Amino acid sequence: xxxxxxxxxxxxxxxxxxxxxxxxxxxxxxxxxxxxxxxxxxxxxxxxxxxxxxxxxxxxxxxxxxxxxxxxxxxxxxxxxxxxxxxxxxxxxxxxxxxxxxxxxxxxxxxxxxxxxxxxxxxxxxxxxxxxxxxxxxxxxxxxxxxxxxxxxxxxxxxxxxxxxxxxxxxxxxxxxxxxxxxxxxxxxx
Amino acid sequence: xxxxxxxxxxxxxxxxxxxxxxxxxxxxxxxxxxxxxxxxxxxxxxxxxxxxxxxxxxxxxxxxxxxxxxxxxxxxxxxxxxxxxxxxxxxxxxxxxxxxxxxxxxxxxxxxxxxxxxxxxxxxxxxxxxxxxxxxxxxxxxxxxxxxxxxxxxxxxxxxxxxxxxxxxxxxxxxxxxxxxxxxxxxxxxxxxxxxxxxxxxxxxxxxxxxxxxxxxxxxxxxxxxxxxxxxxxxxxxxxxxxxxxxxxxxxxxxxxxxxxxxxxxxxxxxxxxxxxxxxxxxxxxxxxxxxxxxxxxxxxxxxxxxxxxx
Numbered sequence: 001x002x003x004x005x006x007x008x009x010x011x012x013x014x015x016x017x018x019x020x021x022x023x024x025x026x027x028x029x030x031x032x033x034x035x036x037x038x039x040x041x042x043x044x045x046x047x048x049x050x051x052x053x054x055x056x057x058x059x060x061x062x063x064x065x066x067x068x069x070x071x072x073x074x075x076x077x078x079x080x081x082x083x084x085x086x087x088x089x090x091x092x093x094x095x096x097x098x099x100x101x102x103x104x105x106x107x108x109x110x111x112x113x114x115x116x117x118x119x120x121x122x123x124x125x126x127x128x129x130x131x132x133x134x135x136x137x138x139x140x141x142x143x144x145x146x147x148x149x150x151x152x153x154x155x156x157x158x159x160x161x162x163x164x165x166x167x168x169x170x171x172x173x174x175x176x177x178x179x180x181x182x183x184x185x186x187x188x189x190x
Numbered sequence: 191x192x193x194x195x196x197x198x199x200x201x202x203x204x205x206x207x208x209x210x211x212x213x214x215x216x217x218x219x220x221x222x223x224x225x226x227x228x229x230x231x232x233x234x235x236x237x238x239x240x241x242x243x244x245x246x247x248x249x250x251x252x253x254x255x256x257x258x259x260x261x262x263x264x265x266x267x268x269x270x271x272x273x274x275x276x277x278x279x280x281x282x283x284x285x286x287x288x289x290x291x292x293x294x295x296x297x298x299x300x301x302x303x304x305x306x307x308x309x310x311x312x313x314x315x316x317x318x319x320x321x322x323x324x325x326x327x328x329x330x331x332x333x334x335x336x337x338x339x340x341x342x343x344x345x346x347x348x349x350x351x352x353x354x355x356x357x358x359x360x361x362x363x364x365x366x367x368x369x370x371x372x373x374x375x376x377x378x379x380x381x382x383x384x385x386x387x388x389x390x391x392x393x394x395x396x397x398x399x400x401x402x403x404x405x406x407x408x409x410x411x412x413x414x415x416x417x418x419x420x421x422x423x424x425x426x427x428x429x430x431x432x433x434x435x436x437x438x439x440x441x442x443x444x445x446x447x448x449x450x451x452x453x454x455x456x457x458x459x460x461x462x463x464x465x466x467x468x469x470x471x472x473x474x475x476x477x478x479x480x481x482x483x484x485x486x487x488x489x490x491x492x493x494x495x496x497x498x499x500x501x
Contacts, residue, residue: 006280027283029281029284029285029286030371031371032370034423036364036368037239038371053355
């Protein structure tokens with residue numbers, strides 16, 4: 001893997017720090033008068049999602065991280081691993097619980113997900129921005145209510161709970177924005 | 191698509207043109223001669239913290255016009271000034287561009303205090319800041335950090351500097367640089383010209399040195415800060431050839447120790463000093479940053495027609 005000097009740092013660059021793959025969020029060059037130059041860097045640890053702040057002497061370098069994003073189809077879980085398939089190569093990869101933790105309530109079989117691979121293995125799984133899921137349980141609502149007023153909790157097939165308008169009923173399929181966890185609309189023919 | 195458009199808007203272009211006119215009028219009124227020196231020359235600087243850009247077959251883009259201006263002074267030019275481009279490898283960010291614009295001038299027969307006064311007169315005019323506050327580097331640093339930059343224990347400096355961030359391996363001077371650039375500069379009131387002088391002896395560069403009452407070596411060097419930015423750096427100039435040669439040699443040893451490319455000392459500068467540099471004081475002002483201050487712009491790249499990423 002290539003190494004990157006501080007003057008190649010820019011946001012989005014993937015580097016190794018303390019053994020973990022990180023993405024550079026912000027890089028600030030600081031230099032006093034005629035003194036030592038520094039780079040103050042904010043990095044996101046791609047494993048934990050935590051933000052790290054580090055100061056480097058300008059000219060120092062970090063090893064690049066072998067990290068890439070691939071679109072993969074979610075197949076099934078065996079309880080221990082969540083299995084994904086590359087639809088072009090049909091290659092299958094298992095992701096562990098840590099990798100799917102934030103995505104787990106939005107994972108529906110056959111949906112396409114963004115899988116971040118680190119050294120070829122799934123590191124983080126991001127669900128699609130929008131998913132369609134069936135409501136398995138919600139209180140019966142009042143007839144004649146329209147979207148945007150009030151609302152009630154609804155439990156989905158994956159176990160996730162979202163707030164839905166009162167007119168939405170058990171058994172219906174709804175569209176959800178996974179980035180906010182909010183109801184978007186009913187899906188016709190669901 | 192390549193981004194062909196300039197980084198500047200019409201306001202920034204006009205402000206720069208106006209700034210150059212003001213500066214020229216300032217020096218014309220004071221009978222200081224405008225000069226022009228090479229940007230491409232056979233030698234660069236040995237300073238361990240300034241990396242020159244090499245031009246194969248020719249030498250180096252100049253990181254400052256200082257050596258050539260001193261050769262003019264040694265040849266009897268009298269007081270001189272210029273606006274020029276300067277180049278420093280690897281310096282890029284919100285306050286740095288590898289190619290930038292310097293105003294530099296030298297006053298023969300001036301003391302450092304004389305030059306500080308003149309520099310503040312100019313900057314007050316350009317920035318409409320009337321208040322000038324002077325600080326000695328040691329006192330200022332001690333007041334802000336609680337530690338004396340010259341006599342504090344290196345481990346105490348390190349512990350103080352590492353309170354907020356994980357630091358790389360730094361020596362004593364590196365820790366002082368870090369704290370100066372972060373904590374101390376940030377503590378200076380923005381709406382005044384802050385003159386900091388009597389820098390640590392190790393940061394004398396091309397300035398003469400003297401001793402504080404406790405024997406610590408300090409440099410006859412000053413910097414001016416305003417609105418959170420370092421704007422000017424001036425020296426009571428070193429004229430002693432042997433001392434200059436010794437500093438070059440010390441820089442070379444440090445470059446070797448830090449695995450930096452060797453830089454040959456400029457023999458022309460040494461010869462000019464041997465011939466005789468008149469007693470003088472000189473200062474450089476970063477004009478791109480003066481523009482940042484004038485316009486309240488936080489990113490230097492919006493004041494340079496074509497900053498390095500699309501130059």
